[in-house]
Amino acid sequence: MQYYMSIAYAVDLTYWQQKGQNMIPLFYTSSFGEAYQWIEQQEQQKMDPFEQDVKPFYKDQWNQLRLEAEKCFEMLQGRALLWSEVLSLIRKRNIKITEETLRAVLQLLYLEEKVKWYPGVSCSKWLQDWVCHRCQADFHHIRLTRCASCGKHCAMCEHCIMLSRSRTCTPFFLFSAKKVEQQCPVEVKSLRLTAGQARVSEQILDFLQGEEMMFLLWAVTGAGKTEMMVPAIRHLLSEGKRVCWTTPRTDVVHELVPRLRALFPKENVLALYGGSSDLWMDGSIVIATAHQALRYVQVFDLIIVDEVDAFPLYQNRSLEQGIHRALSQSGKIVLLTATPPKEWLAWSRSGRLPSAILPVRFHGYPLPVPRLFQERRLWEKVKRQHPIPVLSRFIEQVIRKDGQAMIFVPGIWQVKQLVSWLHKHVREWHSICGVYSQTPERAEIIDQFRRKELQCLVTTTILERGVTVPHCHVLVMGADHPVFDQAALIQMAGRVGRSKDYQQGEVWFLSMEKTESQIQAKKQMDYLNSLAEKEGFIKQGAYYQ
Amino acid sequence: MRRWWLTLFPLPKPCCFCTTPVRSFAFSSVWKQMCLSCQEQFFPINGPVCQVCGRPMTEEDLSVCIDCRQLDSSTWVTNRSVVLYKGQAKKVIQWFKYQGLERLAIPLGLWMAESCYHYYRRVPLSLITFVPLHPNRLHERGFNQAELLAQVISQRLGLPVKEILVRERETFSQSHRSRKERLQALQHVFKVSNRIDPGWLRQQHILIVDDVYTTGSTLRECARPLRQANVRQIFSVTFAR
Ligand SMILES: [Zn+2]
Ligand SMILES: [Zn+2]
Ligand SMILES: [Zn+2]
Ligand SMILES: [Zn+2]
Numbered sequence: 001m002q003y004y005m006s007i008a009y010a011v012d013l014t015y016w017q018q019k020g021q022n023m024i025p026l027f028y029t030s031s032f033g034e035a036y037q038w039i040e041q042q043e044q045q046k047m048d049p050f051e052q053d054v055k056p057f058y059k060d061q062w063n064q065l066r067l068e069a070e071k072c073f074e075m076l077q078g079r080a081l082l083w084s085e086v087l088s089l090i091r092k093r094n095i096k097i098t099e100e101t102l103r104a105v106l107q108l109l110y111l112e113e114k115v116k117w118y119p120g121v122s123c124s125k126w127l128q129d130w131v132c133h134r135c136q137a138d139f140h141h142i143r144l145t146r147c148a149s150c151g152k153h154c155a156m157c158e159h160c161i162m163l164s165r166s167r168t169c170t171p172f173f174l175f176s177a178k179k180v181e182q183q184c185p186v187e188v189k190s191l192r193l194t195a196g197q198a199r200v201s202e203q204i205l206d207f208l209q210g211e212e213m214m215f216l217l218w219a220v221t222g223a224g225k226t227e228m229m230v231p232a233i234r235h236l237l238s239e240g241k242r243v244c245w246t247t248p249r250t251d252v253v254h255e256l257v258p259r260l261r262a263l264f265p266k267e268n269v270l271a272l273y274g275g276s277s278d279l280w281m282d283g284s285i286v287i288a289t290a291h292q293a294l295r296y297v298q299v300f301d302l303i304i305v306d307e308v309d310a311f312p313l314y315q316n317r318s319l320e321q322g323i324h325r326a327l328s329q330s331g332k333i334v335l336l337t338a339t340p341p342k343e344w345l346a347w348s349r350s351g352r353l354p355s356a357i358l359p360v361r362f363h364g365y366p367l368p369v370p371r372l373f374q375e376r377r378l379w380e381k382v383k384r385q386h387p388i389p390v391l392s393r394f395i396e397q398v399i400r401k402d403g404q405a406m407i408f409v410p411g412i413w414q415v416k417q418l419v420s421w422l423h424k425h426v427r428e429w430h431s432i433c434g435v436y437s438q439t440p441e442r443a444e445i446i447d448q449f450r451r452k453e454l455q456c457l458v459t460t461t462i463l464e465r466g467v468t469v470p471h472c473h474v475l476v477m478g479a480d481h482p483v484f485d486q487a488a489l490i491q492m493a494g495r496v497g498r499s500k501d502y503q504q505g506e507v508w509f510l511s512m513e514k515t516e517s518q519i520q521a522k523k524q525m526d527y528l529n530s531l532a533e534k535e536g537f538i539k540q541g542a543y544y545q
Numbered sequence: 546m547r548r549w550w551l552t553l554f555p556l557p558k559p560c561c562f563c564t565t566p567v568r569s570f571a572f573s574s575v576w577k578q579m580c581l582s583c584q585e586q587f588f589p590i591n592g593p594v595c596q597v598c599g600r601p602m603t604e605e606d607l608s609v610c611i612d613c614r615q616l617d618s619s620t621w622v623t624n625r626s627v628v629l630y631k632g633q634a635k636k637v638i639q640w641f642k643y644q645g646l647e648r649l650a651i652p653l654g655l656w657m658a659e660s661c662y663h664y665y666r667r668v669p670l671s672l673i674t675f676v677p678l679h680p681n682r683l684h685e686r687g688f689n690q691a692e693l694l695a696q697v698i699s700q701r702l703g704l705p706v707k708e709i710l711v712r713e714r715e716t717f718s719q720s721h722r723s724r725k726e727r728l729q730a731l732q733h734v735f736k737v738s739n740r741i742d743p744g745w746l747r748q749q750h751i752l753i754v755d756d757v758y759t760t761g762s763t764l765r766e767c768a769r770p771l772r773q774a775n776v777r778q779i780f781s782v783t784f785a786r
Contacts, residue, residue, distance in 0.1 A: 145647050149687040156687075158646065165645040167687065412581055438582040440632070 003039045005032070005117075007171065008100075008107040011065070014056040015111050025050040031150040033119030033168030041124070068097060069105045073114055075282070078177035078299030080325065082120055082134065083170050085163075085295070092280040106173065116174045120166035123155040132157035134166045135294055136318045159318060162274060163291055177299045177328065182240040187266045191227055196360050196537050201231045203356045204334065208232055208302070214333045216348055216355035220528055221338045221494025222468075224362035226259050229304060229334070237267065237284055241301035244286045244326060246293045248310045248319075250274075251466045256287050256306075290319045296326035303327055307465065308335040309487055338494060339487035360532040363500035367525045370476075370493050370507040370518070378478060378512050379414065382421050392425065394475050394508050395456075399428055401504045403471045404449065405456040408464070408492050410481035412436045418458050418477065432456040435463065464491040470499035473506050479518050480511035489521035561652035562637055575656040586633035590626055590786070598761055599625040599664075599786065622768045622779055625664045626758050626786035627656050634785045642690045642756060650690070653756075653784050654697025661702060661752065661782050668780060669750050673699045674709045676755040676767055677735070681715055694784065695754040709746070710735045710767055728762050737770045746771075750778040758786035 006012045009025065016023040027047035029035050038047065057065060075093055076086065086106070090097060097105070109115040118133040121142055130139040137159035147154035150169035157166040166172065193201060200217065207215045219225050233243050245256060250273045257271040270283035272292040286300070293303070303323055327333065340348075347353040361367070373390045375381070381388050398405045409418055415434040422432050431454045433445050449457045450469055457463075461483055472495050476484060484492075489509065496505035509518050560567045560580035569578040576584065593602045595610035602610060613621065628634045641649040661670075675691035683689055692708075699706040716730045737746065753767050764781045771779055 143648060145688065147687050148683045148689065149685070154687075156645070156647070158648065161644050161646055165687070436582060438586050438633075440586070 004111070005035045005039065006107055007032075008104040009050075009052065009054045010057055011104050011107040012111065013054060014062055015108070017056055028052070031119075031152055031154060031169035032171045033122065033154070034152070036119045037122070037124060065101070065104055065108060068101060069108045069112075071095070072097075072102070072105050073109055073175065074178075076115075076173075076175040078296055079175050080134065080172070080295055080297040081175075082164055082166060082172050084165075086173060089280040109175070114176055116176070117171045118174075119168050120170045120172045121155045121157050121168045123168055130155065132159060132166050133172045134163075135160035136321045160291065160294060163294065174297045177297065180240045184238060184240050186234050186237045187264070188230060188234050189263050189265065191230060191263065193227060194224070194360075194362055194364070194537075196358050196532075196535075197224055197228045197362065200356045200358050201228045204229070204232045205235060207334075207354060208235065208332060210354075212332075212354050214335065214353060216335045216337070216340065216344060216353050217358070218337060218340050218345075218348075218355060219358040220361060220367055221491065222361040222363075222498045223338075223358045225306075225336055226256065226263075227362075228358070229336075230263055232302065232334075233264070233285065236302050237264070241328075242284050242286070242299055243302045243304070244288060244293060244296070244300040245304045245306060246288050246290050246323065247306040248290050249307065249466070250289055252306055253287050253289060255466070260285060260287065290322070293319070293326045294322040298325070298328050298331075300326055301328050301331045302334065303331065304334045304336060306336045307338075309337050309339050309341055310465065339490045341487075357528075357531065359528040359535070360537040361498070364537060365497060365500065365503050366529045366532065368493060368496045368505060368507045369525050369529065370489070370509050370522050372479075372514060372518055372522065373508060373510045374513060375510060376512060378510070379417075382414070382417050382477075385421055385424050387425065388421075390508075390510055391475075391477075394473075394506075394510075395422075395426055395429075397506065398473045401473075403473045403502075403505060404452065404454070404469055406449075406463070406467075406469075406472055406474050406492075406495055407456065407458045408474070408476045408484075409458060409460060410478050410483050411460060414478065415458050415460060422456060422458070426456075429455045432458065434458045436460045437462045461488055461492075464488050468495055468498045470502050471505070472496050472498070475508045475510060477510050478512075479509035480513050480515045484517065486517040486520045486524070489517055490524060493521065493525065562633065562649070574659060575652050578652070583633055588629040588632060588634070590628060594625070597621045597623060598758070599623075601629075616765075620765050620768070622753075622761070622764045622781050624758060624761065624764060624781040624783065624786075625660055626783045627660045628785050630757055630759075630785035638756060638785060645687065647688055647693060650693035650697050654694045655701055657694060657754070657782050657784055658698045658701035661698060665752070665780060665782075668778070670702070670704055670752050670780065672709075672749045673702070673704050673706045673752045673754060675706070676753065676763055677708065677710045677712045679712045679715045691755045694756060698752075698754060698782070704752070707741075709738060709741055709751070710770065711738045724760065727760070731762055731766050733766075733769075735767050735770055737774050743774055747775045747777070749776050751776055751780070753779065753781040755781065755783045756785070758783040 004012065012023060028050040029047060075089065090102060106115065110117060120134060121132045123130045123142065127139045130142045132142060135157060137157055141159035142155050142157055144153055144155050147169060154168045160166055204215065236243055247253060253271050253273050257269060261269045264285060267285055268283035269285045270278040270281055270287065272278060272286060272288035303326060305323060344353060348355040375388060375390055395405065407418065409415055415436050419432055419434040433454050435442055435445050435457060436459065446467055448454045474492055474496050476489065476492055479489065493507040496507050497503055558567060558569065560583055561578050562583045563580060565580035567578060567580050590601050593604060594600060595602055595613055596608045597613040598610060600610050637649060640646045641653065673695050675695040678689045695706045712734055713736050714734050716734060751771060753764060755764060768779045
């Protein structure tokens with residue numbers, strides 16, 4: 001005896017009749033999760049009887065349904081979606097189909113084992129067993145509410161709610177992926193790799209052929225990681241495979257999409273983030289925020305996890321499992337980072353995690369090494385608008401070298417205090433702006449800074465990655481604050497010297513005391529520079545023309 | 546000893562609208578349980594307001610605003626709102642109502658209860674109700690945002706909540722319609738539920754709860770069947786306007 005669930009009973013009736021199998025309806029419930037739990041645990045609890053009068057499909061109707069099912073499956077394969085998301089996808093693709101027919105279609109796919117399903121959230125008797133099947137979040141993120149859809153107490157997941165509400169009474173579908181293995185020509189804009197980039201991209205191509213599943217690429221800020229990945233992406237696309245580039249930050253998606261579209265002019269490059277117009281479309285290269293990767297299952301042969309150390313991906317079990325779910329059975333993962341966590345470096349040294357280091361930027365100039373300064377009662381002086389000679393010296397040299405200053409501070413209050421300090425003490429600058437996470441005109445201010453209309457930008461760690469302007473100098477005020485860990489300090493220093501035409505940019509760390517993270521950050525950059533020198537990269541001659 | 550210490554310097558908790566840690570007491574106002582940047586992006590309505598709709602007014606203005614004076618005064622509903630519908634308020638309503646982050650009902654509702662206490666302290670309120678959703682919409686969304694807010698307010702103010710109104714027709718997305726069309730679509734959509742005893746209802750001073758006040762037409766339509774049922778007084782509260 002086999003138990004099945006049904007969201008369109010007429011389909012079961014017809015399907016099993018045709019197979020000559022007997023079938024009886026057991027009970028009816030308004031909650032998908034309740035039915036699922038009943039089958040899982042065989043708890044013979046009392047349920048409402050099934051009392052609907054359902055007729056099987058006519059022959060024509062049935063054939064029509066099979067056609068519809070084939071058409072829908074084509075679009076849904078490789079996706080992991082909640083019922084409401086299936087609807088959105090079907091609507092976006094302009095498929096004229098009623099919700100009722102869609103339910104029948106999904107039921108048929110389920111009986112044909114082309115789709116697996118789970119309730120969005122499982123909540124059994126034991127709290128420890130509660131889980132969101134979409135994002136794997138546990139009871140910490142699951143909330144029991146009175147639900148008007150199923151009329152019962154029903155659990156919802158708050159962890160992946162920015163995608164859509166995953167609930168006990170709603171089904172979550174995992175459509176199996178079709179394998180397409182065909183040779184197809186891929187057009188790539190010709191690109192020049194530096195010697196260092198070329199060596200790394202060779203290593204990645206070797207890794208794709210090999211047995212290992214994960215590869216760590218430690219490339220300094222400004223090394224040109226997009227270009228390095230191009231040969232690997234081209235190789236996979238030419239075999240008809242699909243690639244996903246995922247990142248924790250939407251900014252990175254916006255930045256990468258135009259570059260990859262230019263590099264692969266004939267390919268369909270999708271940008272997926274909340275509110276993107278590419279949502280629900282198909283493409284061979286998918287550039288997605290980490291959460292969007294939760295909507296795929298076993299489709300990608302390569303997933304590039306960019307800025308893998310950035311919040312919230314690092315140490316986030318749910319997103320990690322999402323990435324593994326989106327990976328095909330023989331798929332590979334490349335982890336990209338400029339600031340690898342300690343334990344990864346240990347794995348890499350012990351050979352557990354194959355890896356490559358690119359210690360030099362694309363233009364071949366060394367990384368700017370931070371200078372450390374101490375100042376007593378720093379924030380008190382800022383608050384009281386007392387003079388701070390080191391700060392003034394930093395600003396003087398920025399002005400002398402015709403640069404722009406990015407000043408990082410630990411929090412919002414410090415942004416405001418420092419901005420008013422600068423207004424009082426720096427006569428030469430009249431355009432100074434403060435930015436923090438909730439500044440409404442944030443994007444506009446950053447654009448002004450890029451256009452050189454602002455001379456100084458005071459900000460919190462939100463801009464530690466991403467924003468690069470050629471004439472940038474960086475000062476980290478209060479570098480001893482715990483929000484500035486080693487990785488953050490390296491990222492902030494990495495804003496400087498990105499253009500080969502302006503190498504006068506400086507990085508200063510100003511704090512009340514020297515901390516381990518400041519010392520380690522400086523050490524790491526010295527190490528990378530010496531490594532680059534040893535390997536002969538810090539020379540103009542080392543470049544391909 | 547340690548406990549006492551902790552009550553003086555409470556451990557940081559996440560801000561009730563984002564994840565930034567804030568040091569606050571469990572019993573302090575919603576405003577104090579928020580992080581600085583959330584505070585900065587909310588625009589609370591303090592000071593003089595229109596005595597009818599609760600819109601902020603400048604000192605010299607009359608007690609009733611221009612919009613309200615254009616309406617038939619027999620349809621006026623006394624309304625008060627907590628914040629302006631912009632900045633963080635817009636975002637929070639988006640998370641709460643459309644993404645379905647139901648737990649936000651707690652800080653929002655508590656904040657509304659604070660406003661109710663401020664404005665309606667001297668009013669003999671006896672009952673709280675909420676703007677109903679059409680059953681189809683309710684089934685689709687899974688919850689009624691106004692009902693959740695009403696429940697939180699009721700707990701804080703110690704007043705009962707009751708579902709009094711029903712929505713008879715579905716009104717589809719309002720955003721792309723003209724003002725006139727919206728008003729027409731709303732006319733007579735609400736009705737007193739037939740499970741309510743009319744004699745009991747006549748005795749009540751009712752507070753209607755909704756999430757956002759746009760033109761006020763929804764609340765005026767809600768008040769219409771209640772007036773016909775001769776309830777004593779009708780007030781309303783919304784989170785944003
Ligand atoms: Zn979830
Ligand atoms: Zn439910
Ligand atoms: Zn906040
Ligand atoms: Zn008014």
